[in-house]
Amino acid sequence: MTTTTTQQELFVLSGLITWEQAIKRATGFFDGLSDEEMGREIVPGKNRIIYLLGHLTAVHDRMLPLLGLGERFYPHLDELFITSPDKTRDNLPPASQLREYWTTINLRLTNHFRSWTPEEWLQKHTAVSDEDFAKEPHRNRFSLVINRAGHVQYHLGQLVWFKK
């Protein structure tokens, strides 16, 4: 660690690893369950596992425009998994399809993240105005990605309570 550039890259690497580890843990959890098990409640009276898979997928899909990476892939997931609570909709996609969405969106995001320079990580996300960003420069892509990794962890803490 001899140059300043390397130090910036180390901070970036920490954020990237935090994101990748959260995705890996959650994916490992979902991969360990059958499609039938995905339809069960985590514990009695709480969300079904498939709902949390859809919820996490929709939240990550929303990261595309938030990070200035273009249009969303799956905007139709919002009304099923973000604005509606679980068990209020009959028309959820099958688990196999949500698994594909989950893999696709995370791969797309992660490939972008791996390509960013430290400067690109520090750009503002699109939910912040230029004016607010001037006052609060920590509201950047780096913070957003770490925040979303924490969101995965939050739901993972719930998911691990499922007993087959």
Place this chain on the structure above:
Amino acid sequence: MTTTTTQQELFVLSGLITWEQAIKRATGFFDGLSDEEMGREIVPGKNRIIYLLGHLTAVHDRMLPLLGLGERFYPHLDELFITSPDKTRDNLPPASQLREYWTTINLRLTNHFRSWTPEEWLQKHTAVSDEDFAKEPHRNRFSLVINRAGHVQYHLGQLVWFKK
């Protein structure tokens, strides 16, 4: 954002805010409960709330030596809240005392974090050998602190399932 130093400070700020927000959310949760409520299970058959408060306190207390910040304050918590599962020990400290420990250890840690330069954030933590750190320089204090914030989020996802 004109100088490289400022960019490094922005990465540090993201990590610090991630930590502080996790602590604030968890503390807000615990503060909203009576000592009697702290003794209840989060959901039937799962950990009691007081156990998770003790667990998080013990894990944060372990951060002192891990981060090279000196001796632990509460090493006696480990056998109650880390190496023993919940409901296997009769001699837990009262909730009021654990609340104090939680506040004290987080304040101490946070004060250290606020004082660190970017270079100090990138120092290795003490669970990594010099040899491994040379190969894996991301195993630094910054990564460890973000990781522990994620650990708080993980248990917070469980705690919010408690119904008074």
